[in-house]
Amino acid sequence: MSCHSNYFIVLLLFVFLNLISAEARAPFACDPKNGATRGLRFCRANLPIHVRVQDLVGRLNLQEKVKLLVNNAVGVPRLGIQGYEWWSEALHGVSNTGPGTKFQGAFPAATSFPQVITTAASFNSSLWEAIGQVVSDEARAMYNGGAGGLTYWSPNVNIFRDPRWGRGQETPGEDPSLASKYATSYVRGLQGNFNKNNRLKVAACCKHFTAYDLDNWNGVDRFHFNALVSKQDLEDTYNVPFKACVQEGKVASVMCSYNQVNGKPTCADPDLLRNTIRGQWHLNGYIVSDCDSVGVLFDNQHYTKTPEEAAADTIKAGLDLDCGPFLAQHTEAAIRRGLLTEADVNQALTNTFTVQMRLGMFDGEPSAQPFGNLGPRDVCTPAHQDLALQAAREGIVLLQNRPGSLPLSTARHRNIAVIGPNADATVTMIGNYAGIARYSKTIHQKGCTGVACTSNQQFGAAIAAASHADATVLVMGLDQSIEAEARDRTSVLLPGRQQELISKVAQASRGPTILVLMCGGPVDVTFAKNDPKISAILWVGYPGQAGGTAIADVIFGTTNPGGKLPMTWYPQNYVAKIPMTDLAMRADPRRGYPGRTYRFYKGPVVFPFGFGLSYTRFTQSMAQAPTKVMVPLTNHYTNTNMSTLTNNAVKVLHTNCDNTSPLHLHIDVKNMGEVDGPHTVLLFSTPPSGAHSSEKQLIGFKKVHVLAGSQQRVRMKMHVCKHLSRADEYGIRRIPMGEHTLHIGDDIKHQLSLQVDLGK
Numbered sequence: 001m002s003c004h005s006n007y008f009i010v011l012l013l014f015v016f017l018n019l020i021s022a023e024a025r026a027p028f029a030c031d032p033k034n035g036a037t038r039g040l041r042f043c044r045a046n047l048p049i050h051v052r053v054q055d056l057v058g059r060l061n062l063q064e065k066v067k068l069l070v071n072n073a074v075g076v077p078r079l080g081i082q083g084y085e086w087w088s089e090a091l092h093g094v095s096n097t098g099p100g101t102k103f104q105g106a107f108p109a110a111t112s113f114p115q116v117i118t119t120a121a122s123f124n125s126s127l128w129e130a131i132g133q134v135v136s137d138e139a140r141a142m143y144n145g146g147a148g149g150l151t152y153w154s155p156n157v158n159i160f161r162d163p164r165w166g167r168g169q170e171t172p173g174e175d176p177s178l179a180s181k182y183a184t185s186y187v188r189g190l191q192g193n194f195n196k197n198n199r200l201k202v203a204a205c206c207k208h209f210t211a212y213d214l215d216n217w218n219g220v221d222r223f224h225f226n227a228l229v230s231k232q233d234l235e236d237t238y239n240v241p242f243k244a245c246v247q248e249g250k251v252a253s254v255m256c257s258y259n260q261v262n263g264k265p266t267c268a269d270p271d272l273l274r275n276t277i278r279g280q281w282h283l284n285g286y287i288v289s290d291c292d293s294v295g296v297l298f299d300n301q302h303y304t305k306t307p308e309e310a311a312a313d314t315i316k317a318g319l320d321l322d323c324g325p326f327l328a329q330h331t332e333a334a335i336r337r338g339l340l341t342e343a344d345v346n347q348a349l350t351n352t353f354t355v356q357m358r359l360g361m362f363d364g365e366p367s368a369q370p371f372g373n374l375g376p377r378d379v380c381t382p383a384h385q386d387l388a389l390q391a392a393r394e395g396i397v398l399l400q401n402r403p404g405s406l407p408l409s410t411a412r413h414r415n416i417a418v419i420g421p422n423a424d425a426t427v428t429m430i431g432n433y434a435g436i437a438r439y440s441k442t443i444h445q446k447g448c449t450g451v452a453c454t455s456n457q458q459f460g461a462a463i464a465a466a467s468h469a470d471a472t473v474l475v476m477g478l479d480q481s482i483e484a485e486a487r488d489r490t491s492v493l494l495p496g497r498q499q500e501l502i503s504k505v506a507q508a509s510r511g512p513t514i515l516v517l518m519c520g521g522p523v524d525v526t527f528a529k530n531d532p533k534i535s536a537i538l539w540v541g542y543p544g545q546a547g548g549t550a551i552a553d554v555i556f557g558t559t560n561p562g563g564k565l566p567m568t569w570y571p572q573n574y575v576a577k578i579p580m581t582d583l584a585m586r587a588d589p590r591r592g593y594p595g596r597t598y599r600f601y602k603g604p605v606v607f608p609f610g611f612g613l614s615y616t617r618f619t620q621s622m623a624q625a626p627t628k629v630m631v632p633l634t635n636h637y638t639n640t641n642m643s644t645l646t647n648n649a650v651k652v653l654h655t656n657c658d659n660t661s662p663l664h665l666h667i668d669v670k671n672m673g674e675v676d677g678p679h680t681v682l683l684f685s686t687p688p689s690g691a692h693s694s695e696k697q698l699i700g701f702k703k704v705h706v707l708a709g710s711q712q713r714v715r716m717k718m719h720v721c722k723h724l725s726r727a728d729e730y731g732i733r734r735i736p737m738g739e740h741t742l743h744i745g746d747d748i749k750h751q752l753s754l755q756v757d758l759g760k
């Protein structure tokens with residue numbers, strides 16, 4: 001559901017706002033009207049949170065405690081605490097997927113932003129934060145009105161490792177730096193900027209930790225999959241966005257996944273949860289299981305002999321909350337059998353209560369708290385809908401544009417044939433093709449009944465429409481019946497007879513043919529790239545409630561497209577030779593393994609990572625950048641000798657990196673064309689060749705709007721330890737010394753020399 005389809009209902013409701021806000025949610029706990037509980041110590045908002053949490057834990061008995069270890073937490077009436085549903089979702093807008101949020105009454109819908117892969121394609125981190133702010137405004141409004149929770153299990157920041165993954169669309173793509181930046185920006189938007197006083201607007205959750213990126217492929221499903229991952233790939237690929245999310249994003253929660261990693265279910269692995277997330281990264285928040293994954297590791301994976309062992313193993317590993325009933329059912333027995341202590345349970349509850357207190361849930365009346373004034377009038381506001389439109393526009397990627405094709409002109413292209421099963425797909429998450437009708441007269445032919453496109457019955461009508469129109473827009477691609485949670489693809493070709501329809505329609509078109517691809521994962525459209533009758537190709541992902549308008553704005557040039565691909569588009573023969581179950585990132589020529597993502601796969605692609613055209617032309621030049629940097633060692637290693645260098649690389653741990661100031665780069669971007677437009681500077685680095693180096697790696701990006709004929713200076717910062725280090729085969733980060741190369745597009749190659757500062 002989106003605001004769009006319910007706009008009039010929302011308008012009507014506006015009239016009754018005062019009535020509705022009178023029905024606000026009763027306080028979750030510490031109701032000032034409840035004389036029996038308001039004096040309790042944990043209710044005293046002026047005490048430090050850890051004191052209140054300790055007081056609360058101390059008042060609960062074991063039976064009460066175990067019922068609080070699950071998403072559907074049971075209330076404790078004698079302490080004035082209501083039940084709470086922890087599970088809400090807000091991947092690209094408040095969603096009713098989780099039971100904690102319901103579209104009903106005063107809240108029939110929420111703003112629906114583009115699917116995450118599309119928003120990622122904007123490469124605009126301010127936009128990601130702005131979307132998070134809007135989503136959390138709507139979430140708070142719904143919470144105040146009793147329709148939503150405050151704990152959202154979003155974003156999904158797993159690396160989009162294989163193009164067939166059905167949930168790749170939910171992620172920000174294949175690159176660890178991009179995913180990290182997305183994670184920290186969206187989380188900051190959701191949780192609010194008042195982290196300084198340790199408060200939360202809503203609690204976000206980075207999921208699914210870790211190496212989870214296979215749902216159901218070739219008889220292998222996520223409930224049974226054991227991901228074999230090297231320490232190196234874990235350190236420099238799979239864990240990167242999670243680490244950033246915890247350390248920089250200060251996320252309030254991490255979710256462990258269904259799959260095993262190297263033979264252990266992630267939710268029962270103390271090394272991953274207790275040692276890594278909490279110990280090394282210092283999570284200030286709670287760890288939650290994916291839904292039923294504790295049950296899954298017992299029932300499906302047979303990881304433990306008894307359910308009590310499963311309960312004990314997960315809690316001892318660092319799990320604080322179970323999505324699913326398992327821990328409420330088996331934890332008490334686990335304690336009775338001595339597999340677990342009540343202190344372990346107290347620790348878990350301390351983590352969840354702390355988040356609830358940071359959210360203000362123990363501070364009495366919601367209306368008396370920050371955000372207490374948000375209500376129905378703050379959901380689906382015109383400003384929020386504008387942001388959904390902006391996101392859709394910024395996420396559209398122009399993949400091909402033969403000279404003189406796009407944009408179309410309203411003067412010359414008065415009649416447009418709009419063809420394809422996705423052309424009026426509200427469910428595929430586009431408003432509808434009415435967008436184009438704002439510019440020209442349209443005639444619509446489906447061509448195929450659905451995206452599976454099994455029959456050519458409707459081809460004739462589509463071809464006829466194209467042959468009479470001034471221009472043809474084909475809206476093709478995939479939908480959730482082809483790629484989704486629990487549904488991976490086996491091929492990256494367009495389904496069924498889509499390719500045939502596209503070629504036939506293009507052949508018959510009187511005017512230019514524009515191919516619009518609506519899909520989350522990439523498709524191999526080599527045939528279309530090579531077809532001279534196909535004038536232009538756009539990738540729009542799943543563009544959300546304002547998708548139709550955004551697509552039309554790009555086609556007619558009122559929006560100059562600036563999106564870039566957040567993932568590699570591989571040819572079909574790549575996926576044919578690489579099993580989805582192989583998680584190795586790096587190419588291995590000895591076994592004919594091609595490697596994954598632009599970082600390690602060097603073979604032919606349909607479109608590369610970072611690719612995207614514009615209606616104008618930009619040049620970039622390096623205005624200022626360091627050429628030589630000394631890397632200081634910690635005291636222990638200075639004044640020693642060069643033995644600290646292995647393969648001419650120094651361990652990050654042995655350097656004084658925290659105390660070094662960032663390096664500053666200035667890049668000039670010039671718009672050489674006739675129209676204004678956005679441009680994203682993508683900064684890559686390549687280390688000197690040597691044992692511990694990997695290939696080209698994105699280290700930062702920045703988007704600017706540049707007026708036609710003018711120039712903008714882009715300022716970027718980079719850190720030697722973070723951006724120029726590489727993981728070795730033991731997962732240890734080292735900084736290679738010597739000549740690193742910084743690349744920006746084809747224009748800039750800048751040498752940066754690193755030397756160890758031995759302090760002599």
Ligand SMILES: *[C@@H]1O[C@H](CO)[C@@H](O)[C@H](O)[C@H]1NC(C)=O
Nearest residue numbers: 124126127130678703704705
């Ligand atoms: C990026 O997003 C922000 C926030 O919505 C917006 O103000 C800005 O114009 C966008 N930047 C570009 C270059 O489009």
Ligand SMILES: *[C@@H]1O[C@H](CO)[C@@H](O)[C@H](O)[C@H]1NC(C)=O
Nearest residue numbers: 636637639640641642643644
């Ligand atoms: C250099 O340091 C290593 C270990 O710190 C030591 O074993 C070695 O003898 C030192 N070599 C010289 C020449 O000082």
